[in-house]
Amino acid sequence: MGVCNDVVTEGHVGHRKGSQALDTDTPVSAASSEAYFRAATAILAMRPGSSEPDLSAALLKRHYGLTGPIATLSSEIERTVEVNLSDGRRLILKMSTRPEAVGSFRFQAAAMAGLQGAAGFVAPEVLRTSNGSLMFEQEGVCGYLQTRLEGIPLHQATPTPDLLFRTGSALARLDLALDLVSVPAAHRPVLWHVGCWSRLMELEQYLPSGTVADSVRVAMDNYVEFVEPQISNVAWQITHNDPSPFNMMVTGQEMGFIDFGDGCWSPRIQDLAIAASHVVKDPTIALGGAEYLIAGYASVIPLSALEARLLVGLMRARQSALILINYWRSHLFPADAQYIKKNVARAEHGLSILAPLGVDEGEAAVLAAMSSFHP
Missing domain, CATH: 3.30.200.20 (Phosphorylase Kinase; domain 1)
Structure with missing residues (x-):
């Protein structure tokens, strides 16, 4: 959720100007500000509705x-x-x-x-x-x-390669449609915005000690050092910003998408990174099975060379953001912890699979996924 008026007024634009583009060359600057982060944090620190x-x-x-x-x-x-x-x-x-x-x-x-x-x-x-x-x-x-929408949430469906490919291609078509939509309040504070991620380690104290905390720290360090300096150079547009398995539906028609509450102006590839990060499950495959969803998305919107190089780092950072924010909110609202943490175990497992991948290995796995799988 956001504020009534756009308290963050700086515009955002990447190398491809969409319908919501404003005149600035620093698309992440406003959302990475201290004021934006504090406003976004305050919203999620409120007691549930x-x-x-x-x-x-x-x-x-x-x-x-x-x-x-x-x-x-x-x-x-x-x-x-x-x-x-x-x-x-x-x-x-x-x-x-x-x-x-x-x-x-x-x-x-x-x-x-x-x-x-x-x-x-x-x-x-x-x-x-x-x-x-x-x-x-x-x-x-x-x-x-x-x-x-009538259907089965993706987290309740069997994640076959064909279903994941269809999910990825549907998500890309959603992004193509969102790029043409004119919406108000696209720059309101959203803690799930990629611009906030470099500050989320403030919440590290709420993580359990051990391998999860270590993996989160490494992933966020990688994001700050490698991904964030380059994120303004990919395409930005209106995005869903939360295509989780709870918000993607297998319907009798096409794949369905619900809950646009975290939607905002952000990197287009962010939607792919979020969706892919949730389906990393198989430790015997480089990207844990996210290959199929990535291939489906890229079959509709081919990834740029930079997007392919940044994708795994974004996936790991999103998994880490989910872990950090939800452990923090569970501490604030212990009675609602089970619901708040519904995606945490999935994120922790997925992060453990992606953790060994360096930048070059991650890029190679993404490129291989884009070229090797077709239903």
Whole structure:
């Protein structure tokens, strides 16, 4: 989630200017500032939104004229509920009483609305309010209503090479579509933004001592020394920024993508690095099985030479960021630790597989993946 207004106003642009590009040559500068990091950290240090009063039934009736049984869903920040209408439709209502939620909801609703009609993947549809708006803001409460995608989350599916290839190619098509979408609040503070990663070792004290902490330290040192100085030279655009196995769906149509709450202006390859980092499982393969997802993505958007060289470092840094942030938040909110840490074991295992790879070995593995696998 982000703040109501774009407190970070500096623009971002890489070597390829997309629809959201602004006039600057330092795309990571604003998001790597101390002010951005502190604002983003403060947002995730707030108590989860489930403690807010449940206004969902009243809001649904007031702003959409709808009624139906409501069930609360797991969510780390805002309150999220499922609504079952009498006509069989299943909807998701997201709402919050926090001022900083406005920017995040504006981004999410606009992004999903802009993706409608795009080919090669599916995303939820945003339902407009009774007055035709993408979201509602009234009396200190804001939110939006969307359709619920029917399918199986990727983490519950068997990760066959073919499925991972299809996932990667669908993710690339999502990025192509997002590059054409105009959204507000794209530069709001998001702790998961790559610009924050060089400061995340402040959270090291919350890690358990041992090999995990050691691997995180090495990966983040590599990111700061090798990846971060070059990250402004790859393509930047609006990205999903959290294509985890919980946010990618195997549907009866194309692959589906949900939860755009961490979306922002960032390196395009970031979406690939995040998705690939989550499917590193097999220690007998150089990239742990992420080869297939990488190949699928590259079949739609070929990687530049620099992107291929930086990808493994970005994957390791993302795994480390996930570990750092979620151990810290679990310390803050122990009652919610199980949900907060749902991806941590996967990240720790994946990081252990990628840890031995140097820059040259990682680049070679990515290039081999791009050229060797086709379903």
